[in-house]
Each structure stands twice: as structure tokens, then as C-alpha cells.
Amino acid sequence: MAAVSSGTATVTLPTDEQILITREFDAPKHLVYKAWTTPELVKRWWSGRRGAVTLAEIDLRVGGQWRYVMTANEGFEVAFHGEFREIVENERLVNTEIYEMPGAPPLAPEDEPVNIITFTEEDGRTTLSVLVQTTSKELRDMIVDSGMEAGMQESMDALEEVAVSLG
């Protein structure tokens, strides 16, 4: 069964330290919230087409931790974790999100990026917004760069497929 695509994500950069991601879904907000906060469901969407989620842990309470691990199609692992700071069921989540960069020194707690996620329903459809609040332009830019890196990796893969098919 084909899902009804509700269009692409919209990304804007409201300030030097922020990223805002929005997207409308053809589902009521309690279901979007459920898909966002249930480990078995997160495993089905979080990696997109870039790999498989091998671990999704969510301790959904204020002060609780979450951690996702994905094995990318290229074989390497990507992991993120964070802590819930605010939870309003079906409405709003505030949590930190830290990219576990191998070999990099840990961020100071006050520098950890914070995601503010809101679920707004109208006529059975839900607008999801994810506001990523960082503490510096450098950090914000690094997060946006991560898309470029993943995108380039995909382009390389596509190129390789073409090359193989030509061979």
C-alpha cells in the first residue's frame, strides 16, 4: 500500500543558531506523536533510506534519555542521544540531541543542541515542527553540513551503481 506523501520537509534558518524543519502529515497528531515516541515505530522511519535503525531506546519522561543507532548502507554506524526536558503528550517535546562523533571531545552540557518539537492538528492533518536550537553558528552549520555529507554519499553510491551497470 502506497503512503500518501504530504510533500517535502521545509527547512529554514530563522537565526544564526537555529534550524527549523516543518512538514505536514495526513494523520492526527496523536498518531504522529506515537510514531515519534515509540521505539519500534522509530526504527521504521528514522533512518530514511540511508540505512537501518539497529537500536532505538526512549525513556519518555522528563530527565529520561533516548538513544538511536543507525547502520548506514555503507556499513558505518551513526548514533544520536539526548535527554527529555519537557513532555506534553501529543503536543510538544523538548529534548537535547547529541551526535556521537567518534573521537570528538564531548560538548559542554550547556552547548548541547536542543530540539523543540511541536505537533499541531487541523482537520485531521498534523503539522510537525522541529526547531533545532544550538548555541553557535558553527555548531548550527555543522548540523546542516551533515545533510550535505549524507547527500554526497548517496550521490557517490548512485554513481557507483551506474559505473557497475556500465561495467
Place this chain on the structure above:
Amino acid sequence: MARAATTADVFNAVAEPRRRQILDVLAGGERPVNDLVPLLGLAQPQVSKHLRVLREVGAVDVREDGRQRLYRLNGHALRPIHDWVKAYEDSWSERFEQLDVVLEDLKQKEQGDGGSE
């Protein structure tokens, strides 16, 4: 992504909030500098300085119109920024497409539980 570390780089030019504000105003149409002064609440020399930086990276074009100079947005110069954000946007779009599939399943299950359909 590698970027030149000079102010003659469109990324740096728009890093300044006031300059982004100028671009927002110019996105609505061509304007003389005198229009920008009250809108931004800055002195004219400061506005002119920001406009100069934006012109250097090609984000803004200027033309003479009688005694005044009219500034306009050149969206083409902002393309690298668009491309940069686009890749990040694409990664979220992919993720959300998968989420659409999960949501369809949840909707069907919910309808099934209701038993009426």
C-alpha cells in the same frame, strides 16, 4: 563543505542578521536606501555599509534611477546557500516519507480497532 573564509563569500555576507533583514525587505521589491533606513532603524551609513557587503558577493544589484540608487535582490547569488540547506532538507524529506508509511499503518489499525469500517 569547504567554504572560503572571507567576507566576499555569500555565506558570510548573510551571516549578519541586519543583512538578512535587508534581503528580506528587498525580496519584496526594489528599494532606495532611504526606504531601508527607517525599516531597519539604522543610520544610513550603516545601511550603506551592509549594502556594499551584499553587493560584493552579488546578493544585491544596484541601478541608478535619476538621483537615487535602487537596490534589488539577486536571488541567483544565494543559490549556494539554497543548495547547502537543500541537502539537509532532503535527508528530512526521506525520513518523513518513511514516517508517512508508518502513519498509514497506524491509521488503518485504529480504524480496525474501531470496528465500524
